[in-house]
Amino acid sequence: MTLTPKQVQSQVMEYLMATDCQIIEKSPVHVTVKLSPRADRMLTDRPYYWGFVERTGAEPETLSFTFVFDPETYDAVPGPRSAGGRAGGPGGAGTPHGTGGPGSPAPVPGPQAAGGRNPVAGFPAPGVPAAPGPGGAGSPPGADRAGAPAPQPGTAPGVSAAQQAELPAGVSLSGNTLAGTPQEGILSRYFGVAPLLPRLGPGLIRREDVVFGSKRLRQIWAAARSEGRCLYLFEEPGAVQRRTIFPAAYEPWLAVCFKIELSCDLKREELHFIGVSLLSGEIRERFEHTLEEIPMTPRVPENIHVQPSELTLDEGAQLLERHITAGLAVQDYSWAMEARKRLDAELQIIDAYYQELIRETDEERRGQVEEQYQSRRRETSWQYKPHIAVSPVVYGLFHLRSRPQG
Incomplete structure (x- = not known):
């Protein structure tokens, strides 16, 4: 499947x-x-x-x-x-700025600023020699003591106008803040600026x-399955019923979806959804067909009257159990007879092997071999022995208008 x-x-x-x-x-x-x-x-x-x-x-x-x-x-x-x-x-999510495909934000300038210094943290970039100090050879006019160009009007210190223009809208480079992510000064001094990461949480x-x-x-x-195991629903009455004078009478139905497991060395599962009227005791097979065309609501609708139950929930459940048991009693169990034959054949093979092994084993190890023999027989019997298990999967109480069966 x-x-x-x-x-x-x-x-x-x-x-x-x-x-x-x-x-x-x-x-x-x-x-x-x-x-x-x-x-x-x-x-x-x-x-x-x-x-x-x-x-x-x-x-x-x-x-x-x-x-x-x-x-x-x-x-x-x-x-x-x-x-x-x-x-x-x-x-997509999880991709830092500057590493995306078409339509991604422009890349954030790396540590290729004047003097080989990182324009954000203000320390030499790895593998790039530091620039001379203020007034040293090679420093362009107007450069600050870190070797970075002088800030232009409207930009943060250490960030050029061209670099600021390349950033996406709403993202700025300012001091130790990159794309709105605050950087710890002492950490950035020793470990550098943390790369842009997606927000967590x-x-x-x-x-x-x-x-x-x-x-x-x-x-x-x-x-x-955990939250929908037990249901309590009402049929939607419709707009016409809400405008009428007399309330509609609703009939309570207890419905259970049984899972039947037919097991041997093979396995088959069946689902049977059966409903019983707590007013009349009527039992309907394939109750899902009754519900599939009916709009349901968990709230009590307007202008309806829920009829009192003649049967308790325990009595309704017992009726359903007897009904499912009676259905199992008339099934074809030829598959179980075939499984019994396969079980007998497997046990004969195990008996022949271990009986010969026990005769040839000395007294010290014979107890271990016999224990292994009995364990092997139990495992084989569990695997091949036919059995039937019935368990409720979903159950609920449904309040519906009275409808003829079929």
Whole structure:
């Protein structure tokens, strides 16, 4: 079994919409989203941060992601992305200024200033000899004592007008500040100016490829199963019902999706979604077909009346269990008989091998061989012995208008 990129995108979008995430940008192959606090708790694995938010009452800062569902098509589009970019790609998030592709900001001038000095930190660049001091040979007229040209009007000290003009709009070189990033004076004196890096934390939009089999997709499935295991929904009554005088009567239904595992050395799984009316005791197979065309809401709609249940939830659950057990009793179990035959054949091979080995083993090692023999028989029996397991996957209480079966 596999899923196409379109099917993966559909499932991921359903989860993002259900958890009230903010969609920033969307295309047929990707979506850029800012997670809601509910989704951030489930997907980002930041228990310490959310513990801090709960203790202090601070406003939570959730993370943003670009989920790519078709990486080949997404990467084939040239140029930077408008939201987040391609992580580590040309012009995308994670690429310092001056290293991007077409459309990237102009490169920041390096340490090739007058006198071989870095115009930002004011120390000699590696591999470039220092310029003479003030008034020394080779110093151009009007140069300062560091050997850099005199600042022009409207520019910062140590930065020429040409260098300032090459920088992107809103970015300036001023003292120990580069592109709005403050530099520690003592650190820059000994270690140089730190290179431009992308912002870390909530402001960074990270790219993740979400394809069938990826870790992030499995995580989203696990979060959906955990949060969507139990449902309590009402049918939308529609605009006409809201304007009528008499309220509509709603019938409560208990529905359970059972997973049946038929296992031996092979395995088969079946899903059975069954519903029972808590008013009449009627049982409907394939209850998902009843729900798929009905708009549902988690809130009690206007102008409706929920009828009181004649059966309790425990009684309804027992009816469903008896129904699923009765269905299993009439299935074809020829597969189990075949598995029994394969089990007997494997046990005969194991018995023949170990009985001969036990006879040839001395008394000191015979106990170890017998223990290994019994362990091997248990493993083979567990592998080949047919068994059936039934477990509920999703269950919920649905309030619906009365409808005829079929």
